[in-house]
Amino acid sequence: MGKRLFFLVILLVVALYVMRVTAHGRVEVPPLGNTLVDAFATVEQAVTRAGRLARDVLTFPFSLVRASQRAQELSERVDLLESELQQVREYQLENERLKRLLDFQSGPAASSHLELAAAAVIGRDPGSWFSTITINKGRAQGIKTNMTVITPRGLVGRVISTTSQTATVLLITDPRSAVSALVQDSRTPGMVEGMAGGAGNLHMIHIPNDMPVKAGQVVVTSGTSRSIFIKGIPVGEIVSVKRDPTGLFFEAVVRPFVDFNRLEEVLVVTGVRSPAL
Incomplete structure (x- = not known):
């Protein structure tokens, strides 16, 4: 203190x-x-x-x-x-695909007198990626069974069933599919089928023994009276050729022009107009 x-x-x-x-x-x-x-x-x-x-x-x-x-x-x-940014990129890619469809409709399709309906792929067969797809157009939009389905690159398949607003398309890669076809430059006929386990490739059979084909040739639809596919649609390119087991015909592996892994929009051929005289 x-x-x-x-x-x-x-x-x-x-x-x-x-x-x-x-x-x-x-x-x-x-x-x-x-x-x-x-x-x-x-x-x-x-x-x-x-x-x-x-x-x-x-x-x-x-x-x-x-x-x-x-x-x-x-x-x-x-x-x-x-x-x-990804959404913008997705819209850009979609616009590019739709533009190609529109260009095809107003270009080659118009000159060949095809009547087309654009549709989007909204579903796939869960059991097989190369079997069937579902599109968002149906009977209400004039889609019927056996109508040909294409893209600007080539043949996709055919309509096998419809509802009011959707349709199921059997892809040409499915083993149940059969397309009457021919080699574009030589006109060699054959039948193109889907390959079980073929990873999306096609199998061309019944190629005449006296009309051999070779890798690199283009296969198109033949449009015969018995075929449900219209004539001249590109199918794919031959990648290999060999004799069939009977030795009476040749057979070939064909790589389709359509990329079925990236199939998002298609065109349904709803009719073929008569050419103006």
Whole structure:
């Protein structure tokens, strides 16, 4: 208690001394006053630094939380922008495919007098990717069984059943499919069938023994009176040839022009117009 009283008296004396000096209009502070001012300034700086450090320590966890929240917000924003970019890309690709369909309808299709209805693929046979597809056009849009289905690249298949708003298409890659065909340049006839386990390839059989074919030749539909497919539709390209087990005919593996793995839109041939005279 005595020590505290002693320090209080000393501080009071110093304060009175400074006041007296100030009262007489002196500008300069005595040496003792300078020493005390410097001492108090040092203490004040130390206290200020300690206060800042304590504030930083206390607010650091909250800064981490805010930084984490900001990083999460930025990550979600990036994900959203990437998703929107992918959607734009998907719309662009769809527009390109639809443009090719429209160009085909107004180009080769118009010159060959085909009446076409565009449709989107909305389903596939879950048991076999190369068996059947479902399209979003049906009886209400004039689609009937046995109508030919194509793309600008070539033959897809034929309609085998319909509902009011949908239709099922048997692909030419299905083993149940049979297409009367011929080699485009030599006019060699044959029958194109789907291959079980053929990964989407086709099998051309009954090629006459005296009319051999070779790899690289193009196969098209023959359009005979017994065929349900219209004439001249590209089917695929021959990739290999050999004799059949009987030795009476040749047979060939044909790679279709249509990429059935990426089939999203098709054209249904709803009719064939008579050419104007």
